[in-house]
Amino acid sequence: MSLKLIGSRSSPYVRKVRIVMAEKKLDYQFVEEDVWADTTTIARANPLGKVPCLLMEGGEAVYDSRVIVEYLDTLSPVGRLIPVPGRERAEVKTCEALADGVMDAGVLARMEAIWPHRADSERSQAWIDRQLGKVHAGLMALSQGLGDKPFCSGIHLSLSDIAVGCALGWLEFRFPHIDWRSAHPNLARLQDKLMQRQSFADTRPG
Structure with a gap:
């Protein structure tokens, strides 16, 4: 194919x-x-x-x-990342949705701040703050969900970890002033572990 x-x-x-x-x-x-x-x-x-x-x-x-x-995930039996339909699948997809939501809010905040076709007087700091509030709330929920587990959805890498790792990597890239590592050390440990994988190292943004 x-x-x-x-x-x-x-x-x-x-x-x-x-x-x-x-x-x-x-x-x-x-x-x-x-x-x-x-x-x-x-x-x-x-x-x-x-x-x-x-x-x-x-x-x-x-x-x-x-x-x-x-x-x-259906194209190859190698490294299945999404469980079969059921509760575990719902948990993985919910974690992915939460991580994507963190990125969605971050993108909205960033575009409000940098969109070149809008004058500075037209930008809304209240809107930016609202979106960044969603980012922080999402990070808190991801941290609580991870707890002390080795991976977001159990003991093996899944789509949950890939989505979370991409969200954290993008925040480091676009919002370096957000100190999520100090606030959520378990997420920092997960991110460091993920970055040891070739797939993550090869796709680092920037």
């Missing part, structure tokens, strides 16, 4: 897909795309104009990182 992934190296959602593909040992072509550029052509593959977007051998497009990684 010939797979093509359209994305940005700085996107945490794209990174999540790239890590899953590495862990599953799937071959693919990576096509870098800047969706903010005037010359972007992403809408040809995804009408929403967002990455990641996975193109299948026949040209069919699959988009939204959560949909893509669920599909990718």
Whole structure:
């Protein structure tokens, strides 16, 4: 099967897909795309104009990182990352949704602060603070869920850890002033352990 992934190296959602593909040992072509550029052509593959977007051998497009990684996990028996339907699966997908939500809020806060087509007088600090409040609440919940376990959803690497690791890595990249490591040392330990994996080291943003 010939797979093509359209994305940005700085996107945490794209990174999540790239890590899953590495862990599953799937071959693919990576096509870098800047969706903010005037010359972007992403809408040809995804009408929403967002990455990641996975193109299948026949040209069919699959988009939204959560949909893509669920599909990718079915392509190879190597390193199953999502449990079969049931309570454990729901726990993994909920953890992924929470980690993605942290990234969603962080992206909204960042774009409010840097969007070039908006004057400084039009920016809302209250909106930024509201989104960063969601980031901190999400980190607290992730830390409480991790507790003293070796991984987010038990004793083995799963999609939970990949999603959380991508969220933490993106915060370090885009919001270095947020000292989540001191506030949540268990998340820091998890992140350090994940960064020892080749899939994480190879996709570090920046």
